[in-house]
Amino acid sequence: xxxxxxxxxxxxxxxxxxxxxxxxxxxxxxxxxxxxxxxxxxxxxxxxxxxxxxxxxxxxxxxxxxxxxxxxxxxxxxxxxxxxxxxxxxxxxxxxxxxxxxxxxxxxxxxxxxxxxxxxxxxxxxxxxxxxxxxxxxxxxxxxxxxxxxxxxxxxxxxxxxxxxxxxxxxxxxxxxxxxxxxxxxxxxxxxxxxxxxxxxxxxxxxxxxxxxxxxxxxxxxxxxxxxxxxxxxxxxxxxxxxxxxxxxxxxxxxxxxxxxxxxxxxxxxxxxxxxxxxxxxxxxxxxxxxxxxxxxxxxxxxxxxxxxxxxxxxxxxxxxxxxxxxxxxxxxxxxxxxxxxxxxxxxxxxxxxxxxxxxxxxxxxxxxxxxxxxxxxxxxxxxxxxxxxxxxxxxxxxxxxxxxxxxxxxxxxxxxxxxxxxxxxxxxxxxxxxxxxxxxxxxxxxxxxxxxxxxxxxxxxxxxxxxxxx
Numbered sequence: 001x002x003x004x005x006x007x008x009x010x011x012x013x014x015x016x017x018x019x020x021x022x023x024x025x026x027x028x029x030x031x032x033x034x035x036x037x038x039x040x041x042x043x044x045x046x047x048x049x050x051x052x053x054x055x056x057x058x059x060x061x062x063x064x065x066x067x068x069x070x071x072x073x074x075x076x077x078x079x080x081x082x083x084x085x086x087x088x089x090x091x092x093x094x095x096x097x098x099x100x101x102x103x104x105x106x107x108x109x110x111x112x113x114x115x116x117x118x119x120x121x122x123x124x125x126x127x128x129x130x131x132x133x134x135x136x137x138x139x140x141x142x143x144x145x146x147x148x149x150x151x152x153x154x155x156x157x158x159x160x161x162x163x164x165x166x167x168x169x170x171x172x173x174x175x176x177x178x179x180x181x182x183x184x185x186x187x188x189x190x191x192x193x194x195x196x197x198x199x200x201x202x203x204x205x206x207x208x209x210x211x212x213x214x215x216x217x218x219x220x221x222x223x224x225x226x227x228x229x230x231x232x233x234x235x236x237x238x239x240x241x242x243x244x245x246x247x248x249x250x251x252x253x254x255x256x257x258x259x260x261x262x263x264x265x266x267x268x269x270x271x272x273x274x275x276x277x278x279x280x281x282x283x284x285x286x287x288x289x290x291x292x293x294x295x296x297x298x299x300x301x302x303x304x305x306x307x308x309x310x311x312x313x314x315x316x317x318x319x320x321x322x323x324x325x326x327x328x329x330x331x332x333x334x335x336x337x338x339x340x341x342x343x344x345x346x347x348x349x350x351x352x353x354x355x356x357x358x359x360x361x362x363x364x365x366x367x368x369x370x371x372x373x374x375x376x377x378x379x380x381x382x383x384x385x386x387x388x389x390x391x392x393x394x395x396x397x398x399x400x401x402x403x404x405x406x407x408x409x410x411x412x413x414x415x416x417x418x419x420x421x422x423x424x425x426x427x428x429x430x431x432x433x434x435x436x437x438x439x440x441x442x443x444x445x446x447x448x449x450x451x452x453x454x455x456x457x458x459x460x461x462x463x464x465x466x467x468x469x470x471x
Contacts, residue, residue: 343392
């Protein structure tokens with residue numbers, strides 16, 4: 001089956017055909033590092049991690065570029081009046097984003113360019129647009145340069161808007177614009193801005209506008225025509241609309257597919273600073289194991305809106321524990337048999353069909369859990385061949401989704417240090433219980449078991465010894 005993706009520009013599902021056979025170039029708008037990452041940032045990054053993992057599993061060589069916007073109006077505003085330099089503030093928040101991504105098991109990008117490292121490429125693109133008649137310097141004495149939206153007939157193509165219906169661009173002083181909908185490509189330095197936040201240019205000292213940054217970085221690292229441009233639904237306008245307009249006006253093919261992920265609501269409301277309902281990444285990741293958070297954020301279809309509320313992680317925890325319990329049970333039963341490690345780690349056809357159908361993760365997860373049930377039934381029936389096959393399928397599917405509990409990235413040592421202490425305590429109690437049973441002190445053995453059960457721990461006695469898991 002050919003993979004299909006929903007292309008926001010076409011507003012339709014399209015067969016995915018890469019520009020270069022066997023290779024895929026993806027550009028994803030990364031964070032503007034002005035403040036701490038929140039749940040929406042994690043969800044967006046996870047969506048494109050799932051897409052990347054599936055394309056890789058399908059045999060494509062994926063070049064994945066995710067930028068960091070480290071110069072921006074908001075960054076300067078947040079650092080103004082304080083003792084921290086704007087670039088130090090940006091880097092501090094960049095480290096927070098990186099830490100959140102790493103905890104969630106998101107693969108590092110092939111490259112992660114910072115906007116401040118591509119200033120020359122941005123200036124070159126602005127010069128091309130000016131020479132082609134699609135950009136102009138302000139006539140108010142500033143060093144601002146604007147994109148002339150009236151010069152590009154296809155402006156509004158991505159979001160299916162007519163230019164006359166658009167709101168004025170609020171990204172720069174409108175006094176130097178020919179039209180209020182024109183947007184800034186270059187922003188002249190203001191008197192109250194630090195000199196370190198400006199670069200020399202043919203138009204005067206200043207810094208790039210937000211939109212030109214991504215156009216320049218995407219084409220620098222992926223070429224003027226590449227496969228997939230991704231980002232949150234909130235970026236479609238004006239950011240992605242303006243990226244498309246300026247890149248196309250400069251003569252670049254730019255992105256062949258535009259992919260947008262849905263947003264995150266909190267208790268049925270849009271998350272916003274004004275409502276005070278933001279859920280920050282560190283806060284979310286402290287509420288449950290990181291692998292559980294990943295399961296929760298990645299379980300819905302990527303284009304849907306998810307609603308976070310108290311208790312959202314409980315269902316994800318239970319679902320993940322079913323996977324973990326089956327793998328643990330299978331490994332114990334298959335150990336020292338000819339079926340140990342014999343299950344081929346390949347995804348079932350039904351799983352592949354779901355993932356090929358616009359990354360339908362909910363349907364793919366249904367196949368995964370059906371396979372877990374099949375595997376448990378095989379273990380109950382002592383059909384070790386079928387159990388080993390199910391184990392291989394489960395490992396392959398969970399690895400593709402980044403939720404394989406046996407993956408080194410999710411080991412106890414790297415995920416939850418507190419789990420190390422818990423494991424040591426439970427194992428010690430089980431040893432004490434076994435000593436009591438061997439000494440025929442069954443009252444003591446039962447008391448230990450009851451204490452563990454009361455704490456939410458299930459004990460399974462097997463020929464190879466007692467094993468424990470969470471209820």
